[in-house]
Amino acid sequence: MTLEISRAIVDAILEQSRAEYPDECCGAILGPIGSGKPERLKPMINAAHSPTFYEFDPKDLLALYREADDNDEEIVVIYHSHTETEAYPSRTDIAYAGEPGAHYVLVSTREEIAPAIEFRSYRIIDGEVTEEEVSITA
Amino acid sequence: MSAEVRIPTILRPYTKDAKTVSAEGENLSAVITNLDSQYPGLGERLLENGALRRFINIYINDEDVRFLGGLDAQVKAGDSVTILPAVAGG
Numbered sequence: 001m002t003l004e005i006s007r008a009i010v011d012a013i014l015e016q017s018r019a020e021y022p023d024e025c026c027g028a029i030l031g032p033i034g035s036g037k038p039e040r041l042k043p044m045i046n047a048a049h050s051p052t053f054y055e056f057d058p059k060d061l062l063a064l065y066r067e068a069d070d071n072d073e074e075i076v077v078i079y080h081s082h083t084e085t086e087a088y089p090s091r092t093d094i095a096y097a098g099e100p101g102a103h104y105v106l107v108s109t110r111e112e113i114a115p116a117i118e119f120r121s122y123r124i125i126d127g128e129v130t131e132e133e134v135s136i137t138a
Numbered sequence: 139m140s141a142e143v144r145i146p147t148i149l150r151p152y153t154k155d156a157k158t159v160s161a162e163g164e165n166l167s168a169v170i171t172n173l174d175s176q177y178p179g180l181g182e183r184l185l186e187n188g189a190l191r192r193f194i195n196i197y198i199n200d201e202d203v204r205f206l207g208g209l210d211a212q213v214k215a216g217d218s219v220t221i222l223p224a225v226a227g228g
Contacts, residue, residue, distance in 0.1 A: 089227070093228060101147060
């Protein structure tokens with residue numbers, strides 16, 4: 001399984017994670033229903049404003065789903081950053097992964113690898129994590 | 139008081155894949171009890187120790203029930219109830 005994603009969107013997510021460091025950043029990428037294509041980036045406010053936790057504000061979350069519905073889109077990617085640890089889903093990430101059809105993208109902005117940033121993608125279904133390849137297109 | 143309940147993908151296994159179902163009840167608590175009687179096991183995904191689970195969001199006519207009295211939130215005929223798992227993690 002591969003996540004195909006544009007360079008522009010990857011760069012925007014990396015930029016967002018730098019800008020919001022030391023807090024975790026988060027957001028979603030929408031795409032046409034059934035296409036699996038992450039086309040429209042929707043950075044979200046981390047309502048937890050925390051270096052160790054993220055949450056979409058419930059009101060923002062509803063607005064996101066309504067917007068997707070209105071545009072015949074679905075959530076293709078849910079992303080967030082880990083500020084101190086590797087770009088791998090934590091136990092909390094796995095426990096709260098509530099969108100089985102989405103690709104979960106993790107970005108790590110930890111000190112040890114700075115200025116590099118890790119960008120990885122996973123499926124999280126029924127508590128099981130499967131990493132997938134990320135193919136960045138022009 | 140028949141409300142229209144929108145079911146998120148992750149809970150559709152309980153409703154045989156239905157995205158929208160009907161439920162009766164004058165308040166959210168009664169609606170959840172009614173949902174659980176129609177779709178056994180669904181109640182447990184929404185409640186823990188009798189209270190709404192922290193990381194499940196429920197909206198009545200697009201208002202977060204946390205601001206409408208939680209389980210006591212009034213439900214009227216024709217109301218739209220939307221359930222969305224929180225998008226959160228650490």
